[in-house]
Amino acid sequence: MTIFGPVIDVRPLFPRERQAMLDLLRALGPADWAQPTICPGWDVHDVAGHVLNDYLRRLSGSRDGYGGAVFADDETLPAYLARTNDEFVRAGRQLSPQVLIDLLEHLGPQLDALWAARDLRTPADLNVSWAATDRDSPAWLDIAREYTEFWVHQQQIRDAVSLPGATQPELMAPVLDVFARALPHTLRTCERPDGTVARLEVLGPAGGQWNVARQDGRWRMATPGSGPAASVSMDQDTFWRLSTRGITVEEARARSNPSGDPELTAAMTTLLAVVA
Structure with missing residues (x-):
């Protein structure tokens, strides 16, 4: 038995999940982008901007080795993430929905290439703290965690605009499998x-x-x-x-x-x- 269980390779699913997200965003009207979501203080536009931030942060850190924002004095990881996520979302409110869509479509394949080049059994770039805090996470779990992040934010947008979707077993089952590793x-x-x-x-x-x-x-x-x-x-x-x-x-x-x-x-x- 292992702590984390068998490897989950979600890499082939990123383009499919992203296409579902892009199709969703393109179908939204102006009023839809302003609908509140379950994320406190964030509307649909903000959640889409947060996903863009995830893309940018992972490409900058995992591909380019760029450290980015630094922790403030005595700042915990949750506090750091809440602060930096909110800072980007606030700045991103000046971006039009079309610019957000264009950037997600442009950067997504670059993320796919980054994941494709990784050896899944090597140590993760970012440990998955909700799976273990006393040992390193494998790369496959880190990458799978990113897939769950994108899928969940898509569902939050769908909930906000009352549009179901992206719950096909082939897209949703890996999310549940990853979450069970907690x-x-x-x-x-x-x-x-x-x-x-x-x-x-x-x-x-x-x-x-x-x-x-x-x-x-x-x-x-x-x-x-x-x-x-x-x-x-x-x-x-x-x-x-x-x-x-x-x-x-x-x-x-x-x-x-x-x-x-x-x-x-x-x-x-x-x-x-x-x-x-």
């Missing part, structure tokens, strides 16, 4: 004997089942084995929204079915797969 870190404070298994089941066309097991004093992603000491099932919409705090833990618990060890099931429904 399970070992989510259960890190739950001490249990080695061999204890907890199981998450996500229902729906893009769903699946994930197991974590206690081994050598820590939780690890595991293949299906003996009956779990705890299990939680929820539908795919509930799971991705819980993982990104699009809904509260309490809302997710009301929409879930737990069984077994109550401490483990309670911990599993606090899963978080974003930096917060």
Whole structure:
């Protein structure tokens, strides 16, 4: 068993997700761009600008080795990200929707080329803190995290303008799979004997089942084995929204079915797969 589980290679999916995003943005009217989103203080234009910031930051840092903005004194990672993201979004409000679309379309293939050149098993450029804080993340998890970021922001825009889409299993299933890799870190404070298994089941066309097991004093992603000491099932919409705090833990618990060890099931429904 490994902490992070088997490799997920999402690289072929970036162009497809981006095309869905570009088609969505091109279909928006002027009023749609001003619709508020679940991101506090951000409208649709702001979320699209934030995605552009993600593109620029990863190309500048991972491809060009440029350090960019620096941490302020005693600034935590969440505070740093909140500050720098907001700074870019505010500046980006001077960009027209068409300029945003043009830049995303132009820079996206450059990101694809960057990911394609990476050895997935080498250390990540940016560690995935919600999967582990005490060891380096592999490159495949870092890249997969970026895919989830883009997909989630697309869904936030779709929610804001009441347009469904991009939930085809081939696009959504990898997002859920990546988010499930937060399970070992989510259960890190739950001490249990080695061999204890907890199981998450996500229902729906893009769903699946994930197991974590206690081994050598820590939780690890595991293949299906003996009956779990705890299990939680929820539908795919509930799971991705819980993982990104699009809904509260309490809302997710009301929409879930737990069984077994109550401490483990309670911990599993606090899963978080974003930096917060």
